[in-house]
Amino acid sequence: MSFGEIFLWELMGTATLTLLGCGVVANVQLRKSLGYDGGWLLVAFxxxxxxxxxxxxxAPTDAHINPAVTLGLAVNGQTPWEQVPVYIVAQVIGGAIGAVLCWAAYKLQFDTHDDPGSTRGIFCTGPTVPNAPWNLITEIIGTFVLVLWIILSPQAGPGDSPGVPEFGNAALGYAAVAFIVVSIGASLGGPTGYAINPARDLGPRIVYAVLPIRGKGSAEWGYSWIPIAGPAIGGILAGALALALPAT
Incomplete structure (x- = not known):
């Protein structure tokens, strides 16, 4: 696959991710939205x-849509290193585009929200208890779980009996990844909002900083390195561990 094709598919996939992901947070947080106060479980799902x-x-690019996944797969030897910058640039730009589309969909709700200073959380993550080392550890752990699962997840294959397939997680397609992301959000998302994806956080954070949102708060750039570094470290560690494990 050419660099241009990788860029296009990853951009569109990550834009879809942040449009719908930021969208569910907007639906829960903006007071004049039908999903207002829907709760953390709705956000996780x-x-x-x-x-x-x-x-x-x-899917044509194996659906990384996350620089941490790209780094983990590169360390594991499944993605050529020369493709890594193309993946990551496309993911960050796609994340930003999806965030803009989310804002456009909820423009009237943003304009009439009674607490506009709190709207940053719709676009990017932040800690409930600020402490850089521990916030970083939280993001490393959550991303490590995600990327290790992606690398080691069993694939669908032929069974022992003719015509009877032996299904692994791939039988569910990408829905299987959805379940692990829901699980991480429900179990590990409370401390930092579980970015577990630098592009999902950085692209929308940039967009939040420049969008004309009435009365918006700070983009909190001082925290922004944590949802970049934590997932990157977690992805690299997962790729390295998977590489070190014996083949099955």
């Missing part, structure tokens, strides 16, 4: 199925 949709769109 919304992001999980946003990953399913984005990955399905980006």
């Amino acid at each position: 919304g992001w999980g199925f946003a990953v399913f949709a984005g990955a399905s769109v980006a």
